[in-house]
Amino acid sequence: MALQLDLPKFESRNAQVVGISSDFLPASAAWSEKMGLTFPLLSDVSRKTLEAYDFLETDPSDRLYRYARRGYVIIDRAGIVRYKKILDKPSDLVADDELLKELDKLSDSDKPK
Numbered sequence: 001m002a003l004q005l006d007l008p009k010f011e012s013r014n015a016q017v018v019g020i021s022s023d024f025l026p027a028s029a030a031w032s033e034k035m036g037l038t039f040p041l042l043s044d045v046s047r048k049t050l051e052a053y054d055f056l057e058t059d060p061s062d063r064l065y066r067y068a069r070r071g072y073v074i075i076d077r078a079g080i081v082r083y084k085k086i087l088d089k090p091s092d093l094v095a096d097d098e099l100l101k102e103l104d105k106l107s108d109s110d111k112p113k
Contacts, residue, residue: 009100020042073085
């Protein structure tokens with residue numbers, strides 16, 4: 001929800017916020033609507049994107065076995081990952097200020113010297 005509240009701050013830095021869920025599209029859409037999200041929430045039921053960014057936990061001893069871990073990634077215009085953080089607990093969050101600082105670092109490095 002914090003990302004939604006701070007969405008104008010991300011947009012002012014020319015960033016596109018996107019969420020990825022391992023839920024089926026109807027479930028993701030319903031949750032997105034209920035939470036009032038205006039940024040895209042994509043469905044990755046196959047978990048290929050989650051796996052590509054190491055956001056997928058595959059623990060045979062866990063009853064869920066293949067589940068998404070909460071993670072944050074900033075990808076630049078060239079498609080290069082510039083920031084990635086994976087959290088151990090699903091209830092943990094990265095503060096928006098941390099993400100905004102990372103975006104500011106990117107924009108500072110793009111400025112001519």
